[in-house]
Amino acid sequence: MTSVAHTYYNKIFSAFKGEEGDLIPILQRTQEKLGYISEEAVNHISHFLKISENQIFGVASFYSQFRFSPPGRNSIKVCMGTACHVRGGQILCEEVERALDISPGETTKDGRFDFQRVACLGCCALAPVVQINDEIHSRMTVVRLKESLNKYD
Amino acid sequence: MISFEKKRKEAKKKWDLLKSSKIPIIYVGTASCGKAAGALEVLKSIANTLKKNRLKAKIVRVGCMGPCYLEPLMDIVLPGRPRISYANVTPEKAKKIIESYLIKDDPQAHFAVGHFGDENFEFTDGIPRFFDLPMLKPQVRVVLRNCGFIDPEEIDHYLANEGYSGVMNAFRMGPEKVIAEVKEAGLRGRGGAGFPAYRKWEICRSSTSKMKYMICNADEGDPGAFMNRSLIEGDPHSVLEGMLIAAYAIGASHGYIYIRAEYPLAIARLKKALDQMKEYGLLGKNIQNSGFDFDITIKEGAGAFVCGEETALIGSIEGKRGMPRSRPPFPAVSGLHGMPTIINNVETLGTLPNILRNGSTWYKQYGTQGNYGTKTFSLVGNVRRSGLIEVPLGMTLRQIIFDIGGGSRKPFKAVQTGGPSGGCLSEEFLDTPIDYESLAAAGSIMGSGGLIVMDEDTCVVDVARYFLDFTQKESCGKCSPCRVGTRHMVEILERITKGESQPDDLSRLQTLGETVKRGSLCGLGQTAPNPVLTTLRYFRPEYLMHVTEKHCPASVCRELIEYRVIPEKCTGCQRCVSVCPTGAITGPRAEPHNLDPSKCIKCRACYEICRFDAIAGDAIIIRSKRRTADAQTE
Numbered sequence: 001m002t003s004v005a006h007t008y009y010n011k012i013f014s015a016f017k018g019e020e021g022d023l024i025p026i027l028q029r030t031q032e033k034l035g036y037i038s039e040e041a042v043n044h045i046s047h048f049l050k051i052s053e054n055q056i057f058g059v060a061s062f063y064s065q066f067r068f069s070p071p072g073r074n075s076i077k078v079c080m081g082t083a084c085h086v087r088g089g090q091i092l093c094e095e096v097e098r099a100l101d102i103s104p105g106e107t108t109k110d111g112r113f114d115f116q117r118v119a120c121l122g123c124c125a126l127a128p129v130v131q132i133n134d135e136i137h138s139r140m141t142v143v144r145l146k147e148s149l150n151k152y153d
Numbered sequence: 154m155i156s157f158e159k160k161r162k163e164a165k166k167k168w169d170l171l172k173s174s175k176i177p178i179i180y181v182g183t184a185s186c187g188k189a190a191g192a193l194e195v196l197k198s199i200a201n202t203l204k205k206n207r208l209k210a211k212i213v214r215v216g217c218m219g220p221c222y223l224e225p226l227m228d229i230v231l232p233g234r235p236r237i238s239y240a241n242v243t244p245e246k247a248k249k250i251i252e253s254y255l256i257k258d259d260p261q262a263h264f265a266v267g268h269f270g271d272e273n274f275e276f277t278d279g280i281p282r283f284f285d286l287p288m289l290k291p292q293v294r295v296v297l298r299n300c301g302f303i304d305p306e307e308i309d310h311y312l313a314n315e316g317y318s319g320v321m322n323a324f325r326m327g328p329e330k331v332i333a334e335v336k337e338a339g340l341r342g343r344g345g346a347g348f349p350a351y352r353k354w355e356i357c358r359s360s361t362s363k364m365k366y367m368i369c370n371a372d373e374g375d376p377g378a379f380m381n382r383s384l385i386e387g388d389p390h391s392v393l394e395g396m397l398i399a400a401y402a403i404g405a406s407h408g409y410i411y412i413r414a415e416y417p418l419a420i421a422r423l424k425k426a427l428d429q430m431k432e433y434g435l436l437g438k439n440i441q442n443s444g445f446d447f448d449i450t451i452k453e454g455a456g457a458f459v460c461g462e463e464t465a466l467i468g469s470i471e472g473k474r475g476m477p478r479s480r481p482p483f484p485a486v487s488g489l490h491g492m493p494t495i496i497n498n499v500e501t502l503g504t505l506p507n508i509l510r511n512g513s514t515w516y517k518q519y520g521t522q523g524n525y526g527t528k529t530f531s532l533v534g535n536v537r538r539s540g541l542i543e544v545p546l547g548m549t550l551r552q553i554i555f556d557i558g559g560g561s562r563k564p565f566k567a568v569q570t571g572g573p574s575g576g577c578l579s580e581e582f583l584d585t586p587i588d589y590e591s592l593a594a595a596g597s598i599m600g601s602g603g604l605i606v607m608d609e610d611t612c613v614v615d616v617a618r619y620f621l622d623f624t625q626k627e628s629c630g631k632c633s634p635c636r637v638g639t640r641h642m643v644e645i646l647e648r649i650t651k652g653e654s655q656p657d658d659l660s661r662l663q664t665l666g667e668t669v670k671r672g673s674l675c676g677l678g679q680t681a682p683n684p685v686l687t688t689l690r691y692f693r694p695e696y697l698m699h700v701t702e703k704h705c706p707a708s709v710c711r712e713l714i715e716y717r718v719i720p721e722k723c724t725g726c727q728r729c730v731s732v733c734p735t736g737a738i739t740g741p742r743a744e745p746h747n748l749d750p751s752k753c754i755k756c757r758a759c760y761e762i763c764r765f766d767a768i769a770g771d772a773i774i775i776r777s778k779r780r781t782a783d784a785q786t787e
Contacts, residue, residue: 020473080376082533086535118415122379124533126224138190
């Protein structure tokens with residue numbers, strides 16, 4: 001365990017008391033900082049909360065929020081909520097798969113995009129929606145999605 | 154101790170000052186949906202236009218008023234005039250309206266959707282009253298009363314509009330009377346099941362435990378529902394006041410808000426609101442001299458639909474996998490960390506301040522016997538006027554979908570109530586009143602309030618497959634009826650939508666659905682088969698067409714449809730050729746193009762470009778393969 005890493009994680013942990021209920025917020029803050037949950041991170045969390053790494057992976061893998069591989073430079077989320085589904089969310093999803101040659105949950109080889117299907121972004125009245133980084137694109141079409149993807153490096 | 158009445162007086166002054174502003178006020182709806190529609194670009198344009206023309210105006214960012222299909226919304230108030238609302242505002246439109254109304258006093262009536270003046274006020278240009286619009290007129294705004302009218306980041310706006318007077322009344326009444334009042338009002342949990350709110354409160358109240366918890370369930374997991382997000386984004390203090398009231402009634406000293414991490418704006422607004430509450434002496438020790446101590450912590454959900462279930466939610470707060478456990482004991486007896494815990498939904502809490510402020514008799518004027526009050530719904534799908542609505546319980550589905558929503562563009566087919574746990578109801582149920590019992594009798598549920606309208610372009614088999622696929626993925630895996638049963642149901646539904654079904658698939662689906670419903674541990678599994686069972690019941694012919702004829706009448710199911718160019722309509726503009734990723738469309742310019750079905754991957758690019766961008770438009774159609782075969786044999 002390097003001391004640099006140690007300080008890094010201690011900074012994340014400093015806001016917590018080390019109770020069992022802190023696990024999910026710690027995982028969330030770690031992912032916020034690191035972009036994903038690395039094995040190293042799990043190891044540090046395990047020491048801090050005094051629970052096993054297995055237990056941590058067990059909890060983290062239960063929730064869809066946590067990822068275990070580094071994210072891309074840009075992140076694309078295609079909404080798979082009901083309203084979006086009825087208006088063609090699946091077709092948008094396939095378009096991303098084709099255009100970027102990746103499946104949901106993966107990151108492109110060049111690290112340009114990571115790609116997720118999400119349950120609902122809560123903008124159902126503007127369906128179908130796609131979120132690229134922090135921006136939500138409403139009433140998306142296949143053709144516009146293609147154009148939008150080209151705008152990100 | 155900060156004098157609350159003094160704070161309120163100051164807040165009122167601030168509010169009156171805003172209302173009697175000598176300079177124009179421009180309101181922009183900047184909830185998530187407004188932002189998604191482009192409200193931030195509009196805001197920029199407003200600021201630039203004001204600067205360029207050296208105009209003075211106050212810009213206020215407000216929450217969602219409901220009619221999402223009109224977003225982005227911009228409202229302008231000139232001194233002494235009622236507020237005017239403009240819809241589908243673009244940066245250019247915003248510039249034009251401001252320059253015209255603020256400088257030349259021409260409100261550009263053709264862009265306006267409505268004004269907020271009283272009934273007698275008439276604009277010379279015939280702008281209608283906003284609340285007389287067909288979408289708004291049948292609605293009753295109790296929970297959403299402030300959304301779109303106050304700045305959600307200003308506690309003073311909430312205070313000036315009688316905010317926190319409900320909890321002050323509660324403090325005067327004492328916990329027992331608060332529970333009695335809520336009982337008298339007949340308030341039922343708005344999270345879905347409709348359990349009377351007071352009943353679990355009473356159980357918790359009577360417990361002698363020193364530690365009790367109050368949890369606000371804001372884990373709005375139903376895909377297609379955003380009522381809670383809108384309320385928190387538009388009026389966070391109303392939910393927090395509700396939490397105070399509930400916590401006071403049950404004697405809880407600590408509260409949690411369990412909210413989806415996918416709602417960053419709602420979380421930010423809650424955090425800000427909590428800071429303001431502390432500053433105003435509405436959180437902490439001995440709140441407003443009531444002897445009541447209370448604190449609230451925000452817990453961000455990590456994305457698991459099952460955490461909407463009470464015991465799973467508690468597990469998640471405790472840092473575990475969110476898996477439900479069998480009940481009893483109910484959380485009101487033994488919940489978070491083994492202590493008595495009450496979990497109420499956002500909307501239930503948002504209703505409480507209104508009941509405590511105006512009394513149960515007032516509340517009971519809305520709704521019907523046993524189903525008092527109002528309910529918010531997110532009206533989405535293939536409906537003309539989509540958005541967030543609030544109506545008295547007992548209103549019929551027809552009134553909601555057709556009077557408020559304006560109906561669907563193509564002929565109406567079905568409405569899904571209650572999200573993935575609910576049912577899909579056909580046209581014959583349109584006159585069903587929206588109340589807990591009537592919906593249950595039809596095989597659906599009230600749920601948290603998602604209403605998804607489907608027209609003839611929607612395939613109900615595909616929708617049933619979609620919902621089951623969702624619940625199957627979200628099943629926590631603890632009990633086998635849910636884990637294994639939903640999986641098999643999805644497999645059968647996939648076979649059907651692919652045209653590969655076996656003869657007894659429908660009866661197998663039915664039996665399996667009933668088994669999963671009966672045998673599952675928690676609400677997720679017990680309700681998961683509802684979309685399938687209701688569609689099997691009300692749309693059997695559509696299933697049969699998929700099974701026996703391999704035909705999808707809505708032209709949705711991928712394997713059963715194909716894309717065609719209609720030669721008579723095609724002008725040969727080559728737009729579709731340029732977007733086709735597989736080179737399936739060929740043909741020289743100015744001559745009808747040819748679409749090779751063997752190369753077509755059905756990505757829809759050509760269809761879209763032909764509809765919106767091409768010279769002819771609508772020359773490419775999607776239709777059932779069977780129909781094509783019929784046409785060829787004719």
